[in-house]
Amino acid sequence: MDLRPTNDPIRSFLYVAGGWLCVGLAVVGAVLPLLPTTPFLLLASWCFYRGSPRIHAWLHRSKWFGPTLDDWDHYHGIRRSMKYRTVMLVSAVVLGSFVINSLPWWMQYLLLGLVACGLYTILKIPTLPDDAPRAPRTLVE
Numbered sequence: 001m002d003l004r005p006t007n008d009p010i011r012s013f014l015y016v017a018g019g020w021l022c023v024g025l026a027v028v029g030a031v032l033p034l035l036p037t038t039p040f041l042l043l044a045s046w047c048f049y050r051g052s053p054r055i056h057a058w059l060h061r062s063k064w065f066g067p068t069l070d071d072w073d074h075y076h077g078i079r080r081s082m083k084y085r086t087v088m089l090v091s092a093v094v095l096g097s098f099v100i101n102s103l104p105w106w107m108q109y110l111l112l113g114l115v116a117c118g119l120y121t122i123l124k125i126p127t128l129p130d131d132a133p134r135a136p137r138t139l140v141e
Helices: 008-029 038-051 053-061 066-075 081-101 105-124
Strands: none
Touching: 008 038, 038 053, 038 066, 038 081, 038 105, 081 105
16 A cells, blocks of 8 residues: 555545545644544645645644644554543543433433443543653744
8 A cells, every 4th residue: 555645636635535534634623522633633634645745744733732743643642641631531521411401311322332432442541741852843834
């Protein structure tokens, strides 16, 4: 499988469009507990790498997403504080939805099962100590 950036303008457009779609889903996933953020960011990074190295570099330099992507690229893990914040936010949103909404019992169990799968995935990702050195910023424009 060829993993280099493409020179075909149609493929490049499709990769960039897919990358922006993934960034949008990552932003939505930062707010909604059932939609993961990190996998969409990783997929967006890959799409941008294939379609537009310039946008790929921009994503890695971004204030919100860059440090997480750099940690993943360099260490293959997530910082402890980020992991704790994620677990706390997901738990708070799900608990709040149970208190505010009157979901049917089967939907509550379905929601709990999906959230449990998501939390299990988050907790299984290697944890970096918060004082680990920042990953090197090697991307240039």
